[in-house]
Amino acid sequence: MASSSSSSKTGLKKMLTLKSSDGDEFELEESIVIQCQTIKHMVEDGFSLIPLQNVDTKTLTKIIEYMKKHAEKTESNKEEIKNFNKEFVKGSFDDQFELVSAANYLHINGLMDLLCQSIADRINNKSVRAVREIFNISNDYTPDEEEKVRDEHKWAHEGGEFDESLD
């Protein structure tokens, strides 16, 4: 196993290669990549070529974009990062689910929070029907079962008007 990896103390920028499930390779500075806990642990184990069998090229590209931006985070560009985050979660739901699975697998906590918050925002205050529609959730209850669950959580369905819009 490769254990000759240079120590970060040398001051040289250590490069790592991430390889997507499609076989595409991305070379990145270690300092960017270690935001991701999973990779960080692998780097500590001496790996410099990191195959990510659960992450395809499209998703990995997005994740790298996120990590690069967040590696630049300082006290002064908070607003810029905020805008970046806002843009970042705008994609289609399909893309987001790929991303959230990957972020979970890679243990990128900031990205996990960002994505989950954005999905939560799309659920919040919406009617059950609207949420089903927005996320294409297939209702696997029988009508009786659904009635029973609804009844058990009557209090959650009471009061207030729920948003029926699908955005």
Add this chain to the structure above:
Amino acid sequence: MIDIVAPNLEDLYIGSFSRDLDVTNNTSSKSINHLKLSAVAVNDQWLESIFSNLPNLEICHFVSCLSLRIMKISSYRLKLLEIVTCCNLIAVDLDTPNVLTFSSDIHLYEGGRVSACDVMPTFKLKASLLPEAKFRLTPNVSLYSWDTMSTDKQIDATRWYSKLTKYLGYFNHSSAIALSCSRDEFTYRDDDDEDEKPCCASLPWKCWRHELKKVTKNILEGTDQISKLPEPILDHILSFIAIKEAAKTSTLSKVWNSAWISLSCLDFGDNYLHKSKNIVDQILANRLNQKISIKRFKFPEATYAAKSLNVLSLRGFKLELPSNRVKFYSLRELHLDDSFLDEQLLQALCAICSDLEILSFKRFHGLIRLQVAGNLPKLRTVKLQFCPPKFKMVDIVAPNIKDIYISSFGLDLHVIEITACKSLKRLKLNAVAVNEQ
């Protein structure tokens, strides 16, 4: 390189990232019964030889072993063989009379996509029946965009189908074929071709269609991606939603109901449950029964035993915690807004929660004096916002405190004692009657 000599070793699992890990013949580990290799560079000759060297080998999994091209196995003991993403495999040739299950993945890529996994290996099982064949279909559809799908989809579907049927044709002898697919792209019709093509009328065996015993599909309609996410992610999503909304998601589907039932981050911060103690008790009791530890909690009552509680954030409550039963040993942040506080309770709480780092009270009432008597070594921040007119005195002794922020409603909050706070970095006082001394 891995070289193991262990006569009683039964299970051997090697998972590699580098794909050039070499495994030497470990002829001395005669007891190996279960072998799983993931991304290990073993070659055809090695594979062929292990079965004569390891007489007890019954269960084999090969995952991403890209150097395998022709898998030739001759074994009386082999019961289960699983092959996953061994993309360069062109033939599987088995002489394994006692094999019970063969399992593999079938990669179905959309048209025009060149991939190493594009070719399915041929499969041959010598003179015996295969009781069970299991296949996991993995159409790579992630690169689809909705705009381009309509026209190409038909072509792809045909391609997938012919590839699938060709491959399944190798398993005509199998007594049961199970297909599974986690993507919604896969549709299966039960009565497929029954009348149009008597597909096996002229054959001495029944074709795979008649042996297809089980087709499992995770998704029935639409692209229900979100419900496929593992439960910890759903939990994470629901943690950003107030309790009432989170409970409402239980009606969405069974997956969501189970995510709700085990939700570990309960946010009662929506000011809703003022009078609904029964519901809260019930929610908590459900989690207690399931032994789900609450990661985050926003609510006062009935939480006395939440030992791993890190953040307690309450709004609009009169705190009546029986301090002898409170077990917030891990509490790091205490946020109390619009709450009725009394001094004894806070003193008691501070005594229990010795790890407390942040103390924040906003628009509280009932409290006349706040005293932190040096028993909170980790205390970093004290925030007292909109202190009520009756609140008269702040007395803080905290060696590691960094931030103090106090704002008052009445302009007569006049006694502030901040002693032994050597680490204090920021002090902000807003409408507080302090004098020059």
